[in-house]
Amino acid sequence: VSDSEEVQKSRYWMNKEFLVKGSGKNKQEIACFIKAPASVLERLKCDILNHTSSLVVDDSEELVSNVISIECYDYEKLLFPINIAIPFTSCFRGNYREIMVKVIDMNFQSNYLTPISLQGYQGNHKESFAEVKIYHLGVFSVLSCLKKETFTVPKVGLLQKLNVDSRISFCYHPEAFSSPAPIQLKIQPIEPSLVSALKARHDMYHSVISTSALVHVQHPSAQPFNSSVTITLPCPPNPDKKRHGDETEHARAISATVKRVAAPYYPRTVSTSARKSGDSLSDTLKLLGRGNKEEGWKVFDDVIIQNAQNGLVSFELNKHLESFVVIRLSFLLENTYLLLFAQALEEALHSTMANVILHQKRENPYKIVVLLSASKKLTNELQNLHEEGYFGPPEPTQQFPLRQGDQIHFRFRGNISASENGEDFRKVYRLIFHSQRLPRLELQIKEVDEFGNYSSPHYKGTALFYKITREMIPKKWEQTLPYDEYQHQSPLCKLALTLPKHEKLIHRPQSTKRVFSDSSEALWDNLLFWLAEELAEDNTSLFALSLPVRRSVLQLVRLKCPDNLTHQIYELLCCWKKTLPKLADKQQLLSRYLRKSGRSDLSEELRFKWQNKVFT
Structure with a gap:
């Protein structure tokens, strides 16, 4: 290519569709669209690395796209910036989450990019695409993350109501920091059903009525608090007492006068003496928090939490906490149990109950599908499999907790083995759990010994499933599947399956054909x-x-x-x-x-x- 042609190609921008070999029924699928000069597009290579997806998510992140790598044949002639658009499918969850693109380099250093567009069209394709402008190549994925709110606290103080939930506010008094301080906040909502599930599982948490959201804060570590910060957030009251106190609360709202002191900085509260027989008369409020993950959870008994109106609570904090939550109790609970509850709550927030499904094709029992489904989607997934012609037995496994990026490895034991392509009958297979994606494998099975299970009309085998947590997965881009490592590990669950035996036709010479005596x-x-x-x-x-x-x-x-x-x-x-x-x-x-x-x-x-x- 002459220099003049190269210059022309560097000026002419194109939007190119990158296709890769698909999985399952799709022969090809779109990895991404890249908008760049023609000379750059010629030198780019794109691939899907879904087998490494455990390495790209953290606890509060949900993968909603393929994991793609973009490489260049000639990095010296690469011109930045370029635009990439990655297809994704996501179930948005209110105001608390947002779509981000995460880019990781070969040394596992990560960065988050805010999409410049989430438009539904790229070329002739209509679906959601996260488009970002990039300045270096690496491994890209689209994630659903907790929304981050950033603001700066000036020396004169600030009353900041959050965009994700205007009921949550942070009131910084004048001179709270010696110089303007940047603050980052993330709010993780806690569903009442999650608290109910923990109470049903453990009687010792029976006194827990409700919790606030789990708040994550990043303050400048170099700047201590010169004065306390007042925090207001919702913590739902006891519903039984709320019904009893509705009339009292209504009368109090008309007649009560509450003196306001420093109005820009203090939320309106109802004192303990002002409460008579209404909402939360005997409830106890406790603040639990931690300075960082290494410190662990603590109960702050010295922090006084007041009930404000409409289910809000407020308290003053004079030290930095990385994470905190308010717990409403119907009666006092020992601090030891409160700490256990906080740990269990955090674990449950980062976990999803899931089931393994293994079904056979009714028309061809030698074809099976194995998938990992969130328990709340189990009924729908079974219905979809039935429409595809896949049925049990076996029935789905019992539910078990998985975090984003945890893996389920499985192998077959007994007189049945499996293969993805009908030729290479491998020993171990892998499903990686992501709550917004459906890990699925279609396999072919066959008997190991055609003369085995002679006393049964079926060949019999068992699928053994092992849980591999994200911490157990080596941090390297080449992810191999071991076999011997499971020898000393008990299976998470087992599923039995069978194959029908078929009578073989034996062609004998006429002289040896059987006759009935x-x-x-x-x-x-x-x-x-x-x-x-x-x-x-x-x-x-x-x-x-x-x-x-x-x-x-x-x-x-x-x-x-x-x-x-x-x-x-x-x-x-x-x-x-x-x-x-x-x-x-x-x-x-x-x-x-x-x-x-x-x-x-x-x-x-x-x-x-x-x-x-x-x-x-």
Whole structure:
């Protein structure tokens, strides 16, 4: 390429679609769109690295896109900035979360980029795209993060109401800091159902009524507080007491006069003496917090928390806390239990209950799908699998907690093995949990030993599932799947699966073909199959035949021939015949059962065929 052509390409900007090999049914999928000079686009390479997704998320981050890497063949001729747009799918959760693009370099140094656009079109494609301007290459992912609020506290003080929730405010008094101080806040809401689940699991938390949101704060570490900061935030009152105190509260709101002191800086509060019989009469409020993650949670008994109006509480803080939460109690709880509750609450906030589903294709039991589903989405996922033709058994596993980026490794044991491509029957497979994505693998299974499980009509195997936490995953871009590391680890759960056995056709020379020693046996085999066909035409159920066989025989017949009623009835008739004494009058007995089930016509026809030795 001549210098003039190179200059022209560097001036001409294009929007290029980068396609990569897809997973599952998609042969190709869009990795991203890149807008850059033509000369730059020629030198870029894009790939999907979803197997490394555990390395790109933290506790409060939810992955909502593929993990993509962008590399350059000739870095010296790369011109910045360039624009990339990454497709994503997200369920937005109110005001508390926002979409960000995280970029990580090869040394795992990360940076967050605010999208310049979340538009729904790129070229001819309509979906959500997070578009960012970048100045260096690396590994990119779109995340749903807790929204960060940033503001600066001047020397004259500040009353800051948060955008994510205007009920939450921070009141910094004049001279709170010696110089203007930047503050960063994140609010993590706590659902009442989460608190209820913890109380149901542990009786010792019974006195917990409600909690405020979990607040994360970053103050300048070099600047101590010169004066306390007043914090106001919602902490829902006891609903039982609220109903009782509605009338009292209404009267108090009309008649009470509360003197305001330093109005710009103090929220309106209701003193303890002003409360008589209404809201939260005997409730106790406790502040729990920590200076940093290494310190652990502490109970601040010396902090006085006041009930403000409409379920708000306020308190003054004179030291920096990285995280804090207010807990409302119906009666006093020992600090030891409060600390345990804070730890359990934080763990539950970062965890999601999940299930493993393993289903087989009804039309082809050699095809299976294994997926990891959030428990609250389980019913919908099962319905979607049924529409695709996948059914159990086995049933989904019991639910268990997983954090974002935790992995489930699984392997097969027994007489069944699995493969992704039908050729390479690997030993270990991996599913990585992300609550807003659906980890899924479609596999082919086969028996290991065709002569195994000889006493059963099925080949049998077990899928063993192991939990690998994010901390156990090595921080390197090449993520291999070990096999021997699970020897001393107990499985998280197990699922049993089976494959039907098929009778093999053995081609023998004419001279060695089997003949029945008794011609009546050949006739009976012929008559029973004819009878099965006749009964199947009328959809006769196995129970309607009234044959004296065990229920386990009926279940075995259904398992052996799940989709063929003729074969089910034939197998049932054969099983019944085998239970009879050698000299029993089979025709007379079977005719009686047919008459009893309302098929006198078949009873007469069977008698005629037997007496006249008619082969059908």
